[in-house]
Amino acid sequence: MATQHILSVDATLDLERGCLLRAGRPVHLRRQTYEVLRYLAQRRGHVVDKERFIEDIWQGRAVTDGSLAKCVEELREAVGEDAARLIRTVRGRGYILDTIDPPCDDNATSATAVIDDATLSAAAPFDTDKDHSTERAVDEATMGLAGSTVDAPARAGALRRRRGVVAAITCAAALLVTSWFVSSGLGRDTAPQAVTSLAVLPFANGTDDPGIDYVADGITASVIHRLSRLTGLRVISHTAVLHVRKRGGDTQAIARDLGVGSVLTGRLVKRDTRLALALELLDARDNRHLWGHRYEVDLREVATMEQAIPVDLVEYLRLTLSASSRQQLARTYTDNADAHQLYLKGRYAWEKWTVQGSKQAVAYFEEAIKRDPEYALAYAGLADAYLFGLEAGAGLPRKEAQSRGRAAAMKALYLDPQLAEAHAALGLLLMIDWDFPAAEKALSRALELNPNYAEAHHLYSHLLLSLGRIDESLRESRTFQALDPVSESPIGHLAWHYLWARQYDDSIAWSLKDRQIYPDAPQPTLCDAYYAKGMHKEVADCFYTEHARRLTPAENGDLKSAFARSGLDGLFRVRITQLKAVADDERDDVDIAALHSRLGEVEQAFLHLERAYTLRSSGMSALRADVRFDNVRGDPRFADLLRRIGLPPLN
Template sequence: SSSAAAVAQAETVNRWSKFLMGGIALVLVIVVAAAAVYYLRSKSGPGKVSSIAVLPFVNATADSGNEYLSDGLTESLIGTLSQLPDLKVMARSTVFRFKGSQEDPRQIGESLKVGAVLVGRITQHGDEVGVQADLVNTSDGTELWGSHYDRKMADITQVQSDITRDISNSLRSRLSSAATEHLGNAGTTNAEAYRLYLEGRQLWYGRTRPGLTRSIDLFQQAMAADPNYALAYTGLAETYIVAPAYEMGVSSKQARTVADEITRKALQLDPSLAEAHTARAMALSQAWRWKEAEQEYRRSLELNPNNANTHYFYAMEFLVSEKRIDEALEEFRTAMSLDPLSAIVNTNYAAVLTFAHRYDEALGQFQKTLQRDPEFRPAHYKLSQLLAIMGRYGDAINELQKFKFVPGTFSPDAHGYLALTLASSPSSDYMSVEAAAYALAGDRENALKYLERAYEEADEELILAIRLPAFDSIRSEPRYKEIVRKIGVPE
């Protein structure tokens, strides 16, 4: 019918439009990054910019469907600029707090304690897309640099080739070879693969079960469009790594097996991709392959020393497990300097202070985090653990109810806390946490039994849970020592 034909034609136009927008994104991220890098690296003396925040680019295309493009361009610029070892770049989760904000960029820069902010907007006029990018001095609000870029859709392939060549030639002496290689391309020359990756990554950051499920499909489509696109493999691996926490029907064992296979493939495609080394390190940590995991974390930090996520996961997934608590806290402080507004980084910094028996500091850190993010459920969850360890069971129960409300009355003691913990645990991946509640209630047998089950099921929380002071009362037990020995970490 004519209506069906019209719908089909509209869908074709939409797909073609998205394809072209993806190609434009490939070019624009290269152009804007190159210009910003050239300016930043050419400055010297007292006026040199040593820290920057790339604020979320504004989607002014009149099509909300292009939001993935403005977000993706922002993320790509953060990733490119963070490869410079002497430039501190604020992480995505911090700068995206300001998405849609009407606050003066200078004030945002001051609050983040950076020397400059990069702001931008994307527009579309017919077959042409434009990007306005401006670098603003935080100290006085002056524009340090600004430029406008227009790209015809029909010229994308040739323009991208020219810009890549010119940037590689002009910046080769200023950047490491790895940074030059990644500045010159976005990981793929396939516009459709790039678009699919950006859409998948946008959903990944949203951290909802439906969004993560959809991101798996989008990353797989990106891999099909370009089988050599290492970033798409990395995105897929990272989705599987976080899947067990979102009750997506993927067990910890399944997740780490899939992530292990995918990250190996990503690194075969691009051994110099820092994100792939981090994802592989996470998969290896979850598989309790500690020596290999540390090698991957260290390699990732060599390639990109300013990646807040790598510092965070190195601390949380490896150093804590190895009982290198002081080193873990130092890595956390580095991560927080790059990503000061991240709720999860701030929450788990408090958790590691708990592991270190620094309860007052941990309590203050939890309170600071919840003042900024009162609805952040993981903070309530881990604060409840601290309060229970401190013997404040009534307060612990109140916090745990904020994590997941369970109808009923629970006595304000260790047994009431245990009952609520058992009732609120979302999946079998929390058996080690239940074991901690049993230990606090004085039930050594069930504490050990649940830890043994957590080991058998490869509970993803186990390697962190064993550092909880709740287990201090059973650490001398042979069964506890055997569990720790099999995991392969210090007691």
């Protein structure tokens, strides 16, 4: 076999020395870039498909085309003259190396000791001082070796045997290895790139089995959940990454949309009862590989993978954690594999955001609790399914769903007081109960435990605005939007915040942005902002659009006719009649009172506000900030209502 490949007038690939030579002098290449060159040289004259590179060099690890393209770019720069002709791109397929190999004496010996590639791999310093039950795959920029596996005792044994071979190498050979690592930047202590913002993109299901989707999404959610608890690292919410998956696009475009500097991608494959997950951490600016791991576990041991991933990533990032934070990062929530599988299915169903999905989620969570009655995460999931989202409650009446959600949240906190999700659920319920000091305590605790929990920031913003703390509310609103910059909820929430802060132009701008991105999303704040600006025609058009989803064509036609005859006053009166026509237990007296307020019908407005107070309608908790009642805020009865609800007096 030829040990040297002449690439150009002054460029030679020396397989014995494991390097590229230019004018007889070694040229620095990253390990992965060298492997790409060697792979091409061994198949010179033949097109090598991108899939072959990924499978053979990256061993199936989840890498992007950008990682391979960067290697080729570095090779062309290193080869120099005639590089574009020698290393050619074959569009739609891969790459080919055109090279001329002169006769070479295979028996020629190097002036220094010869070390083959297998020995180089064995000598790599990634396992010299670690527990070998877990084999590390290290940063392509520093190691470029194969990915790790969570359970690899057999491979660890092989590594120990190879280390024995390395120990027997001559001193000169050892020096050669050392110098090769230094020149290639392969030291273990190479500092990682600072990562301050991260999106964990939904791990791809690399099988033909859609039944594994819930596992891939569940692992993604768990990794986000664990990493979100870390301070100093902004982690994009799971809701946001699910949205970007639906929209598609390349990694860099997604990262720009999410406003992050790094992304973690993964690909899950299943072989019999075994699951293998290949991960890659990328610099979002240029798709440069920063770190990689490969894990393999039995399907029933997915929880061990969920624990290992954040621990390994934090180790690479060299984040300083307290003992309690490190414990929380790697904690086990259940030892029952069946219960954990049911929990993953429940989360997957809930995140479909449909009534049917909510019902399925409740069933899965309840079954998980039967398997493990002390599974706190399952109780927290149950509380979420009953309380959060437009389709929350599993089809139950609102008060019954809230009652069940309360019981689930309290049980979750009894079992695990460290669950941020359960504290946030309790905070929502306390807001509904008008216990605002306790609600603030619960939400503050949720954010202490998980500073990246987007929904807790969302709820806290609502609470602060209801209490008249506008600047603090805006801070929470912006944090919510930073953690979930692409979903409809944060965009619509900012429109709502600016409306109730009486910043109407900003509210309109955010509402129109929301409508542009999510044309089917409700826009009630837009109607109210237009009204505050005196834009009556726009209010009417907005009304028609908003109510077209819930009214019959005839009812919407009545609104249009009323506006044509009597303007907004006529439209509001017809809408009041429509609202009063529904069953008593479904009537929204706060909305009815708001319309009477805008018509100047003060007595009717307070009549319905008193009824809403008696029924403890949810809208009453925000009465202090509600822009729709600006006409009656000076009435003493309004101040009395605020006092009875427990809200601060007006300034």
